[in-house]
Amino acid sequence: MPSPQYLIAHACFDCRKSFKVTPRPDFTATCPSCGGQLHEMGRSFKAPPAKDTEQWAKVQALYSAGFRFFSYRSVDAPPLPAKLSEVEAFIHNNPAHPLRVAAPNNSFKPKPLRGSA
Numbered sequence: 001m002p003s004p005q006y007l008i009a010h011a012c013f014d015c016r017k018s019f020k021v022t023p024r025p026d027f028t029a030t031c032p033s034c035g036g037q038l039h040e041m042g043r044s045f046k047a048p049p050a051k052d053t054e055q056w057a058k059v060q061a062l063y064s065a066g067f068r069f070f071s072y073r074s075v076d077a078p079p080l081p082a083k084l085s086e087v088e089a090f091i092h093n094n095p096a097h098p099l100r101v102a103a104p105n106n107s108f109k110p111k112p113l114r115g116s117a
């Protein structure tokens with residue numbers, strides 16, 4: 001009997017929504033709301049409210065720096081930053097953090113968030 005497929009949280013930075021999606025080998029998934037690209041965030045990702053543009057900007061910055069949201073209770077590492085203002089220093093000070101599982105994606109340029117100044 002095959003094991004059940006687990007789902008992984010994916011985020012749409014355009015809609016500021018999160019969806020649970022079956023893992024895909026090519027890492028491509030489409031947002032069911034807007035048709036944009038979904039980004040694999042990890043099984044422990046908790047999406048901020050859509051109105052919280054600062055937290056979404058923080059999530060985008062961490063994503064583009066290679067961080068993903070997987071459980072890391074069993075490792076000794078600093079927690080991810082709580083505020084956008086802490087992200088730059090956190091990324092600089094934690095190049096080998098266990099949640100930094102992807103290479104930084106300098107070609108990924110987050111779009112300005114809707115509703116932000």
